[in-house]
Amino acid sequence: MRTSLTSLLQRVADSRNQVLSVIAVALLLLLTGGAIAGTAQAATIGKSSVEGQTFTIATDTTWAPFEFEIDGELRGIDMDLINAIADDQGFTVDIKSLGFDGALQAVQTNAVDGMIAGMSITDERKGTFDFSNPYFDSGIQMAVAKDNGDVTTYEDLAGKTVAAKNGTEGFTFAETLGKEIGFTVTGFQDASDAFNDVTSGNSVAVFDDFPILQYGIETGEINLKTVTEPERASSYGFAVNKGQNTELREAFNEGLKNVVENGTYQGILDEYLGDGAPDATKISGGVVTLGNEVIEDDGPGTLPKNPLFPVDTPQDKGSFVIATDNTYAPFEFEQNGETIGIDMDLMRAIAANQGFAVDIKPLGFDAALQAVQSGQADGIIAGMTITDERKEVFDFSEPYFTSGVQMAVADGDTSITGYEDLAGKNVAVKTGTVGATTAEELSTEYGFTIRTFSDTADMIAEVQTGNSVALFEDFPVLQYGIQQGNGLMTVGDPIEGGEYGFAVLKGQNADLLEMFDAGLANAEDTGVLDTINDRYLGSEEESGQLGFFELVVAALPSLMVGLGYTLLATALSLVFAMILGLAFGFLKISKNLLLRGIASTYVNIFRGTPVLVQAFFFYFGVPAVTGISLDALTAGVITLSLNAGAYITETVRSGIQSVDPGQMEAARSLGLTRGKSMRRVVLPQAFKIMTPSLINQFIITLKDTSLLSVLGFAELTYQGRIVIASTFRSFEIWLVVGVLYFIVIYLLTVLSNYVDKRFNK
Incomplete structure (x- = not known):
């Protein structure tokens, strides 16, 4: 029933990303042994064409009664149904x-085979997904507080405020109805917040999917009552990527038919929805049962038209690329593959409230600033303090958070009790922050040295290892980190800091800035902003830490995804680097002065400048000049290809020139042309000489992929930083990352040496 970010995700998941995902997975499986060969053979007889196979199915996280967790086990209508069909x-x-948006992305990039997550079947989504037959017909229902006897019909809402979850059909229905009857709709990021708004008396009613309300009331989790019959809405379906996993979808349809006929599905519905459960045999049939009401339908796959309810109304205010930091909890950090935090929740809530879509790009703070300035992103939200200096470059929204800077030291360190104890010592700060500015001002007075970091x-x-005795950071970041067990403690009171704002490039995207301010005002008036802040900053209790092996198990999936991207970037870069190296290598030994000059210029430029500078140039500089945007993978591959190609050029040149000139003369004396002499006599000997240098360059290029993390490319180092940002376990995570790099490089070295011995006997 949710439409948040769907249209954006459909545009992002183009065929190129699908191909790259397949290549990355294939490389990863090749590296780790790929022990799944047996599952590729489908049975030709038996229950179905997919019998004996294993499929990865994505789902939401907290959307009871369809999917939710009890005692560590994922339960719900969707979960029980997919397991029953699988059996x-x-x-x-x-x-x-x-999570819903994460599941959509996973299907579109072929990271999973399908998804089941209370997903409405719509014409818009059919452009990206292939759906099963509908397995649930939903509807929108109104609920009020249990003791509310004044609101029993829609007309009773006139002049009042109602609640709904942003991005849902319930929200769209309430907005449309509100214009006709004359009430105000307050949007919330979570359904639980919308329910609480009603029980607290801020809103008189809430609109949501009837099964969600039915389950919450049945279990006593929400203190509400329904007062209207459900309005007909969309049907839910199981989805696969368009044109793929056809046999899985057909097996789902066949299994759904069977579990409906044998009563298994009815039992599942009854378990979660009680007396309000629909008749499983009438879902998407000639008659649709909603709660206790029977509504005539137009037949399978069609939806009755309701003038008050435009289903999945597309967002018409545009789509915007929003850059952010990637390791700045609680404002932005990654958890379970999704970028979350105060800034992220707020940005998405405002987008849903104002009717535009956002594509979040977690790049790191410095890279996010450059992305906006170069036109790679439309705006930035990253705990960014509004300053006069920044106002020269950016236009800011109204402030959404007032912060302050605080000093922190290692937990248990009693030697630092005030600024005067910092004299002669090192203090850590983060580049471009108010904390860094504050520390610089204090260092002049108290005589300490500043050490600057990007994350x-x-x-x-730095403080945990004792290299610096203290750090300066925004107090909410410290508060959240201490809750998560980062091993620090605060010293002294916060110094009054600045205000955070959303920013766009000066003079541009004025409409986006205006929509943000309007949405922010709504979020402040309705309490949504306070709810989001409380979600991340409300608790002062410190969370328990995972053991080392538990941490490794939790982090390994993300790290392996990063490893796959590392191998992909390495493979592509080496292919193009070899082509460039061979071409310019021959130019270097040419007798033509111009050709040698071109080759020498290329080599001198790319061997004489740092890889990081080259990466920034292609990712930020080229788009700023040409207007042609490059994604992180493309810019990274171009950078590594040109850089490695320059070194391979010199390897090719020296290899050819190392062959005794007499070999060429002897070949020519036998009547061979210069070209054939080079190809059949000189090059085979030159490649034997070049092999060790080429192997070394391959390894260097693989390690250089770690530099692409500054562009937001999700390779292994980037994924390590993401995990550390939410766990604060630097030593353990970097140890695991180092081991993974070592294994890959060791295997690459063994393979290269084998090839060397095999072909250069």
Whole structure:
């Protein structure tokens, strides 16, 4: 029933990303042994064509009664149904709880085989997904507080305020109805916040999917009552990527038919929805049962038209690329593959409230600033303090958070009790922050040395290891980190800091800035902003830490995804680098002065400048001049290809020139042309000489992919930083990352040496 970010995700998941994802997975499986060969053979007889196979299925995380967790086990209508169908059809499912938007992305990039997450079947989504037959017909219902006897019909809402979850059909229905009757709709990021708004008396009613309300009332989790019959809405379906996994979808349809006929599905519905459960045999049939009301339908796959309810109304205010930091909890950090935090929740809530879509790009703070300035992003929200200096470059929204700077030291360190104890010592700060500015001002007075870092996680690790005795950071970041067990404690009171704002490039995207301010005002008036802040800053209790092996198990999936991207970037870069190296290598030994000059210029430029500078040039500089945007992978591959190609050029030149000139003369004396002499006599000997240098360059290029993390490219180092940002376990995570790099490089070295011995005997 949710439409938030769907249209954006459909545009992002183009065919190129699908191909790259397949290549990355294939490389990863090749590296780790790929022990899944047996599952590729589908049975030709038996229950279905997918019997014996295992499929990865994505789902939401907290959307009771369809998917939710009880005692560590994922339960719900969707979960029980997919398992029942799997049993009926003889296949196995591996459930991945990713969140609704994360599940959509996972299907579109082929990271999973399908998804089941209370997903409405709409014409818009059919452009990206292939759906099963509908397995649930939903509807929108109104609920009020249990003791409210004044609101029993829609007309009773006139002049009042109602609540709904942003991005849902319930919100769209309430907005449309509100214009006709004359009431105000307050949007919330979570359904639970909308329910609480009603029980607290701020809103008189809430609109949501009837099964959500039915389950909450049945279990006593929400203190509400329904007062209207459900309005007909969309049907839910199981989805696969368009044109793929056809046999899985067909098996789902066949299994759904069977579990409906044998009564298994009715039992599942009854378990979660009680007396309000619909008749499983009438879902998407000639008659649709909603709660206790029977509504005539137009037949399978069609929806009755309701003038008050435009289903999945597309957002018409545009789509915007929003850059952000990637390791700045609690404002932005990654958890379970999704970028979350105060800034992220607020940005998405405002987008839903104002009717535009956002594509979040977690790049790191410095890179995010450059992305906006170069036109790679439309705006930035990253705990960014509004300053007069920044106002020269950016236009800011109204402030959404007032912060302050605080000093922190290692937990248990009693030697630092005030600024005067910092004299002669090192203090860590993060580049471009108010904390850094504050520390610089204090260092002049108290005589300490400043050490600057690009990530909060690196700054914290600096203090944990004792290289610096203290750090300066925004107090909410410290508060959240201490809750998560980052090993620090605050000293003294916060120094009054600045205000955070959303920013666009000066003089541009004025409409986006205006919509942000309007949405922010709504969020402040309705309490949504306070709810979001409380979600991340409300608790003062410190969370328990995972053990080392528990941490590794939790972090390994993300790290392996990063490893796959590392191998992909390395493979592509080496292919193009070899082509460039061979071409310019021959130019270097040419007798033509111009050709040698071109080759020498290329080599001198790319061997004489740092890889990081080259990466920034292609990712930020080229788009700023040409207007042609490059994604992180493309810019990274171009950078590594040109850089490695320059070194391979010299390897090719020296290899050819190392062959005794007499070999060429002897070949020519036998009547061979210069070209044939080079190809058949000189080059085979030159490649034997070049092989060790080429192997070394391959390894260097693989390690250089770690530099692409500054562009937001999700390779292994980037994923390590993401995990550290939410766990604050630098030593353990970097140890695991180092081991993974070592294994890959060791295997690459063994393979290269084998090839060398095999072909250069």
